[in-house]
Amino acid sequence: MALTENGTGFSLATGFSQLRHDWTREEVRALFELPFTELVFRAAQVHRQNFDPAEVQISTLLSIKTGGCPEDCAYCPQSAKYDAGVKAEKLMSLDAVLAEARAAKAGGATRFCMGAAWREPKDRDMDKVCAMIEGVRDLGMETCVTLGMLTQAQARRLKGAGLDYYNHNLDTSPEFYGEIITTRTYQERLDTLDVVREAGIHVCCGGIVGMGEDVDDRAGMIVALANLPVHPESVPINMLVKVEGTPLADAAAVDPFDFVRAIAVARITMPGSMVRLSAGREDMSEETQALCFLAGANSIFYGPKLLTTPNPGRDRDMALLDKLGLRPSL
Numbered sequence: 012m013a014l015t016e017n018g019t020g021f022s023l024a025t026g027f028s029q030l031r032h033d034w035t036r037e038e039v040r041a042l043f044e045l046p047f048t049e050l051v052f053r054a055a056q057v058h059r060q061n062f063d064p065a066e067v068q069i070s071t072l073l074s075i076k077t078g079g080c081p082e083d084c085a086y087c088p089q090s091a092k093y094d095a096g097v098k099a100e101k102l103m104s105l106d107a108v109l110a111e112a113r114a115a116k117a118g119g120a121t122r123f124c125m126g127a128a129w130r131e132p133k134d135r136d137m138d139k140v141c142a143m144i145e146g147v148r149d150l151g152m153e154t155c156v157t158l159g160m161l162t163q164a165q166a167r168r169l170k171g172a173g174l175d176y177y178n179h180n181l182d183t184s185p186e187f188y189g190e191i192i193t194t195r196t197y198q199e200r201l202d203t204l205d206v207v208r209e210a211g212i213h214v215c216c217g218g219i220v221g222m223g224e225d226v227d228d229r230a231g232m233i234v235a236l237a238n239l240p241v242h243p244e245s246v247p248i249n250m251l252v253k254v255e256g257t258p259l260a261d262a263a264a265v266d267p268f269d270f271v272r273a274i275a276v277a278r279i280t281m282p283g284s285m286v287r288l289s290a291g292r293e294d295m296s297e298e299t300q301a302l303c304f305l306a307g308a309n310s311i312f313y314g315p316k317l318l319t320t321p322n323p324g325r326d327r328d329m330a331l332l333d334k335l336g337l338r339p340s341l
């Protein structure tokens with residue numbers, strides 16, 4: 012059922028929000044166009060209705076198979092189509108992955124995400140990835156993988172191994188998508204999300220800000236995410252990390268306030284989801300990150316690297332959470 016006030020899905024009188032799957036582009040644009048402080052205030056209210064605002068969930072992301080990817084995502088240094096200095100490597104061994112997972116757990120991470128630069132996994136890869144999922148689960152951590160497109164049978168196998176989350180991003184709006192990726196369609200992404208859902212795996216799905224898209228595209232991306240049949244449980248919002256050698260190396264910088272707006276709009280439209288402040292934190296001031304937390308971000312990745320791009324070290328992250336009086340969720 013739609014909420015009424017201002018067409019924003021939010022009641023000024025009560026601050027009440029509820030899950031909707033019928034957002035229009037106009038409504039979401041109207042949110043983006045609110046005065047900044049009003050938007051952040053509303054998002055902060057929605058956040059407080061649904062979560063403890065002092066808690067931040069912490070995930071660690073490990074690249075288990077780096078580089079040599081046949082896809083052409085214009086932001087990605089792992090694409091074999093660009094010369095971004097990332098060497099193609101083989102799938103990591105089970106022992107090496109579990110050693111990283113133990114270290115992440117010792118550092119306070121509750122979820123261990125494993126990413127492979129594949130268009131889709133081959134069946135022989137599935138045995139190895141399933142063993143990794145089982146091993147990480149045995150350590151008592153939540154598991155997440157991102158492996159590209161999946162068939163229904165593969166999704167079921169991952170579920171059988173105990174997978175908690177599958178990450179597959181929509182990246183941007185359907186209209187802008189073709190500017191960024193030509194080797195895989197938007198519909199193929201939606202189809203993968205469907206098979207993941209059908210298999211009973213939680214969905215982690217978000218996008219990237221700063222690839223040259225306009226505010227209408229940002230609204231289109233949020234509409235695509237918020238109108239999925241079930242909201243993704245995790246919504247990573249990434250700031251583009253510009254990598255030399257990729258087509259987006261010289262993309263114009265995003266105004267930090269515009270990035271915070273995207274976080275706030277994700278929070279308002281997907282009130283029950285974890286909104287993850289993901290790639291791009293390395294170049295983000297502490298003040299911008301604090302505004303993101305205020306606007307409803309309640310999850311971060313930590314670790315020195317996000318797949319192949321830099322990320323603030325753990326000590327810096329913990330020091331920031333400490334300064335802000337935030338704590339990692341258990």
Ligand code: SF4
Binds near residue numbers: 081082084087089090
């Ligand atoms: S984002 Fe993923 S699918 Fe796209 S090129 Fe990089 S590794 Fe491949």
